[in-house]
Each structure stands twice: as structure tokens, then as C-alpha cells.
Amino acid sequence: MAIYYSKYNFPVVVSCLYVNRQLRKKTYSDYLCIYRMPKGVRYIFFVLAYPKGRKKKYGRDSMSKRWLLILLTGIGALIGAAGLQAGRTAGLLLAGQKDAKIEEWIASNANAGSKYAYLTFDDGPSESTDEILDVLKEEKVKATFFVVGKEGKLSRRRYQRIVEEGHTLGMHSYSHDYKEIYSNVSAFSRDIKKLEKYLYQVTGVHPKVFRFPGGSSNSVAGNIKPYIQWINDQGYQYYDWNALSGDAINFRVSPQILNENILKDIHGQSPVIILMHDLAEAGHTVEALPDLIKALREQGYELRAISERTQAIHHVSIKEQNEY
């Protein structure tokens, strides 16, 4: 008889040894107990040869004991099999947990530097633009400016500085006049084309990214989808946001609260597109910026400027014809 010991089949082995002892004592050579456990597959066979005439020879009591023995062996085998299975399951679970831990570790390392946050400033240029650019330069951060149409030498210089310092110049409409631009798609398209042309004249750059005034979920446009269709047709990418400071709602809110508002929205998600404003009145936005950058970096975010390849955040979207 071969008995294969393993960590998990202890009950099986015990029941088999019990049978053996009984077999030896009673010399029941017609009992055959086979444990067969080849590689990977573990079966337990109890084969019972039961020749005729034994009943007489050993008597009724003896026969009952035999059946009891067989029953006990069967139960032992079942317990053994269950133990074996439980052991294997536990082993697999442990192995699984180990794998999960390793995967988690790999994922956390693979993710290092792959959580992206995008600082975006709407409605500029303004008297705050240069201060924002100074902080970004100091912190070595690239950001995105969704600008409107502002004439004058100072404004033109600010558009140019945004481009020269490696930030993304995005469009936000020339007039930012909700009533005008959202009156119909053709008025909207004229406004955006006017801004594009102007920015190209001033900076030599054709902006490719866009943000709807009020976002794609604004309540002024009514049905935004024809506007989105036009944006898509032009090959522009539009970007909404998934975190905001509320800096344009109340200019008196402290820099600390502005940052808290943003950090509350983040929840470790990536990408994070943060809406702020480049407005003369939004001095607290500039003041809050160094701490915001620090907090984002501490949370493992890499700060980037939006490009047309950046994963979009859309409040409202329409499916492309070939999208399914």
C-alpha cells in the first residue's frame, strides 16, 4: 500500500491506517485499500472484495463490525477528501492573496507618475496672467489657458508668453457672450473662428483644444449637441473639468478654501482637470497656486498641459459615427 503524505490529506491517511490495523488483526486480505495520488490529481479508491461464505465463517457480529469499518472508512475518506479540497482551496486562496499583493505592488509602481492633473485657467488673459505664469515657471509646471479675445498690446503679449513658456493655448470663445454664441451654431462658429484667427495672428499657433463657455453642460445653449458636432467637425477637442475651486463664484473665498474645494473633488482620480480662472479679480487663485501644486504632487500627480491627445473629460458628449 502506498500512502502519499501531504499537508492536506491527514484525515485520509488516518482512516487508511485504521483500516490497515483492522485488516492485520482480522487478516482480512480481501480488503484492499488503495490510495492513488498521481501528480496533480488526487483520487481515493476503496475497493472491497467480499467473497461468499465469509458470513458463516465470521458470524453476524463480525459482519456488522466489517460494515461499520467500511462505513467509518468511507466517512474518513470523505472527510479526507473534503480536507484535501479545503486545504487546496486555502492554498490557492493564500497564493491568490499573495498574487494580489504582488499585483497591487506592481500597479502602484506602474502608476507612479501616471496620475495626471491638468491646471486650466479660463477667461484670460487678464492682469493675473503674468502672476500665474510666474508661479508656473517657478514651480516648473505646464498648464492650459482657455482664452477669450482681448485686444491691446498687453493682452497680445500675454497670449505670446503663454505659448513661449510651453503652456497650451486653448480657445474659450472670442466674446464669451453666452447670449450671442449660444443663439445658434453659425453665430457660435463665427465667434470661435474669429478667436482662432486672432490667436494665430498673435502667436502663430492654431489652437486645437477648446472649452465651452459654461462647459458643455451649460444651461444657456439648450441643446449643446449641434455645437459639439461643429467642434468635432473642426477637429478640435473640447475639455470640461472634474474638479473646481469655485474661484469665479466668490472672489473673497480664501486661497486655503479654494484649494480645499479642489482637493475634495479629486478622490485620487486620473485624469483630473481642474477649473480655475485667469481674471483680474481672482487674486486668491494666484495666491493658492503654489500650495495647490504642492498638494497635487504629494498625492502623486504629475502636472501636465492639455494637448489634443489628452484623455477628455466631457460633461456632455455625442458619439462619433464610427464610435460604438
Ligand SMILES: [Zn+2]
Ligand atoms: Zn468662461
